[in-house]
Amino acid sequence: MPYTNQAASLIDAVRAVGEQMIAANPVELAVGNIVRRVLHIIREEDLSSTTTAIEGLGLSDDDVDGDENEDHPALSAAVLAAAARSTLRAPSLQTLLEDIPVSAAAPPNSSSGGDSEGRSKSAEKSSRSRKLKHDVIEAMNELIQDIDTCHEQISEQAVEHIHQNEVILTLGRSRTVKEFLYAAKEKKRSFRVFVAEGAPRYQGHVLAKELVAKGLQTTVITDSAVFAMISRVNMVIVGAHAIMANGGVVAPVGINMVALAAQKHAVPFVVVAGSHKLCPLYPHNPEVLLNELKSPSDLLDFGEFSDCMDFGIQGGSPLLHVVNPTFDYIPPKLVSLFITDTGGHNPSYIYRLIADYYSADDLVVQGKSTS
Amino acid sequence: MDHRRVPRAVIDPKVRQVLVVTPPIPRPSHPRPARLRRRPPLRPIPVPTPTLTLTLTSPLRRRRRDAALVPVGSYNPSEPLLGTPPMTSPSSRADADLNFSDDAPSPPWIGRTGGGKVASSFPGSSGEMMAAAKNLPKSDLTTASVVKTLPGVSETNKGALVEMQADGIGATGSQKQKTTKAERRAIQEAQRAAKAAAKEAGGVKSAAASTGEVLAASKQAKAVKSPSQKKDGPQVTAPVSSSEKKVGDRLPEKDRKKDVPHPRMQFDDINRVEKAKRRAVVNQSEARNRVELFRHLPQYEHGTQLPDLEAKFFHLDPLHPSVYKVGLQYLSGDIHGGNARCIAMLLAFREAINDYSTPPKKSLVRDLTAKVSSYVSFLIECRPLSISMGNAIRFLKNRIAKLPHTMSELEAKSSLQSDIDRFINEKIVLADKIIVRHAFAKIRDGDVLLTYGSSSVVEMMLVYAHEQGKQFRVVIVDSRPKLEGQALLHRLVKKGLNCTYTHINAVSYIMHEVTRVFLGASSILSNGTVYSRVGTACVAMVAHSFRVPVLICCEAYKFHERVQLDSICSNELGDPDVIAKVSGRKDLNHLSNCVDNENLQLLNLMYDVTPSDYVSMIITDYGMLPPTSVPVIVREYRREQLWI
DSSP, X not given: OHHHHHHHHHHHHHXXXXXXXXXXXXXXXXXXXXXXXXXXXXXXXXXXXXXXXXXXXXXXXXXXXXHHHHHOHHHHHXXXXXXXXXXXXXXXXXXXXXHHHHHHHHHHHXXXXXXXXXXXXXXXXXXXXXXXXXXXXXXXXXXXXXXXXXXXXXXXXXXXXXXXXXXXXXXXXXXHHHHHHHHHHHTTOOEEEEEEOOTTTTHHHHHHHHHHHTTOEEEEEOGGGHHHHGGGOSEEEEEOSEEOTTSOEEEETTHHHHHHHHHHTTOOEEEEOOXXXXXOSOOSXXXXXXXXXXXXXXXSOHHHHGGGGOXXXXXXXXXXXXXXXXXXXXXXXXXXEEEETTEEEOGGGHHHHHHHHOOGGGSSOOOOOOX | OGGGOOOOOSOOTTOOOOSOOOOOOOOOOOOOOOOOOOSSOXXXXXXXXXXXXXXXXXXXXXXXXXXXXXXXXXXXXXXXXXXXXXXXXXXXXXXXXXXXXXXXXXXXXXXXXXXXXXXXXXXXXXXSOOTTOOOOOHHHHHHHOSSSOOSSHHHHHHHHHHHHHHHHTTSOOXXXXXXXXXXXXXXXXXXXXXXXXXXOTTOOTXXXXXXXXXXXXXXXXXXXXXXXXXXXXXXXXXXXXXXXXXXXTSOOGGGGGSOOOOOOOOTTOHHHXXXXXXXXXXXXXXXXXXXXXXXXXXXXXXXXXXXXXXXXXXXXXXXXXXXXXXXXXXXXXXXXXXXXXXXXXXXXXXXXHHTOOOOTTXXXXXXXXXXXXXXXXXXXXXXXXXXXXXXXXXXXXXXXXTOOTTSOHHHHHHHHHHHHHHHIIXXXXXXXXXXXXXXXXXXXXXXXXXXXXXXXXXXXXXXXXXXXXXXXXXXXXXXXXXXXXXHHHHHHHHHTOEEEEEEGGGXXXXXXGOSEEEEEOSEEOTTSOEEXXXXXXXXXXXXXXXXXXXXXXXXXXXXXXXXXXXXXXXXXXXXXXXXHSOTTOTTOOTTSSSTTXXXXXXXXXXXXXXXXXXXXEEEETTEEEOXXXXXXXXXXXXXXXXXX
């Protein structure tokens, strides 16, 4: 019970915080991803410690260390069995119903402990919980490390894909793409880059400046010229905002146009992204639900068009709408390859990666209502 | 070989005649010049226009070739010009506009005697004396094209002569002439040369170059040469990229006979660029950091030419002031848009013709043609011609060439002026009206119409539909660097249309709501591709992927025989500096510091090519056509247009 209790309470705590963070900016899918990763880590660590404990239980007769076991073998066994039952079993109505009384029963148990048994029980519990916490924190540190080093790991694969005399097209600015191209340049591959400026943020200019500083032949083109130039391009490499469970990509606005043009000209369309961008959700109506509309001032100067905002003409409804979306959705059939820190993948493989990183329980991050 | 073929006088059964056609008047049986034996007799292709009571009859081909008449439609030559905007016409000098299709004076750069009208020495090419049947001294031709590789020098020109005569005679009548193989080949070459040379936005600086060179041989040399003489030592900054002469580009003699379209000015050949520069009126300095891919197109520094030209305003005597003015307006971007540029140019020519007086001892036709050519090359230097302008120039030269010798100067001038007025009226103004009516039929209530950039015809159509009371919304997609959509947005909102405005990256987002896409075009090429403002291809592609119909509104005079596969082969490059600077956003100056870095190139494409599979329908003044019908229109009706 302490195990279940410990993991469950951890999960609840993380869920509560995660729900708030996700609600703060639902469009920023990476937040939800990391929350779910942590939840998955907790479950996994719990599972693995339970498994080892069960194995340890089988050997406990011969086991010399672990005085908790010797002291309270019966209690440990019962506890372990219960924990095993709940963690190792697939979620079902019974387990769900069992969980509640378990956590409800746990506090009385712990509070009743006052004698030596209780002390040792709590000691055992705290050591176990410490072990779980320790494991979880270790795993999370690894996760942080992974996220920090994702660029290096992705860039290592650059030489496999960029050869000599290549022409590469990208739109806007992605740090992953930049590191990717740097790495290829380090390995003395010769290639040219067409950078589409990526209105209305014009981050393409920034990227071009950085590439030029590194000595890469860069040409800046307008977004409208993408179709015109793509016939001379060998490969399109872009970054992503998020990769959805079906292999679709949520990317900065304009990249869907590039993907369509690339498909028409049979140019490989490569998406580079760290695995923290992998989102276990399936996109439904992503253009609307996973999008953010920004201020029209990027497109139009209010001063020039203030006279067009006359509301009187059509009975109060404005004649002029300005649309400035931030993201674009790219269906999986347009993507040739995903390059993540775990290697290169087909869009059809994304579901498998998601099964590795996430648990099915965590798809909806909602703080559990206490009974 | 020709003995096998019997002149066909049978009506092609495949062509159904929907409209009543007056039977063709049998051609007077004079010995026909070698005709291009290439296709079945052209029949009037009935294109049913809806019930529009216009003076414009359906353009049926007349087989009758009458030097004076050529009544294609029933337009009254003296019909007043309807509402032509009083723009100074940029006399774009279309040296590219090789007026081969008729006996028009050949552009000097191919080495013909400018405007010289000599009876063609081509065997069997007697018959009607085309105004400009030129005798091309072979030597001339070989040295001629400095800048243009003219395939099949003498043969081409000879063939062109023949072609011109053949065309001049009024197209394929009901009889086929037997032609020798060589003649046919020559004719084909000439045809191709004519057509390819006719229009190129790619900039035909060769005009100036060849002008100076070739006209040395002709009497009219002086008129044209003065501009080049006036030019001070060219302020030449050595071309940034050394261009080795591409062997493949220069067609060897043996390729003359092959089916090669006429190449235009090759800007990647250093010798030609040098020669062109020497004769140019406008000082062009090469742009730094030229994009490799576009070495074959001119890339110049912008901003240096205008002040230079302004200073020279009072020194360029041979150049008519209205032409000069229009050139300056082109250079500064005051006049833009296919129709506007064309009309402005034609009006400037009209004024120039008005003020023209034939120098003594010179033939009006030749001299005037040479003058027009000089104007055109000046305009090319200001800004490369659009295809519509090229066609208009071809028309004008044709008309000049067709002037009967018996006409007095005054009559000739007034006839030309009325021709110009008629062209503008019929081909542009009336054509726009017809297109608007057709397109209006395609709009339903509740539609969401998307348009890209700013097209004059589409704008007229939207306003008309709104005035007729149709309920619809408009989505305007715009892009950098020109941001033409903002002006359109302004005008439409002022008229009370419900508009949505966005930038081209968001077209995937907005396409979900759109029911129809209306686009304009700078030209439509013979393989059905649409040559228009850069970004049109992206919009059409996204619309196609969302299954939204794409309708192109384009006047028929903008059609061209050229074909093009992608946007790189020929294009126009604008000022690269506007890419680095984003207007209205002072904070975005990331690139301002490293513009001089040799690794950085800025590319400002003006046009792009939309493949025909993305286009659902083309709306022209001849009706609504699929993209595959464009070469048909070009073949059937272009001939007529030149006869006007």
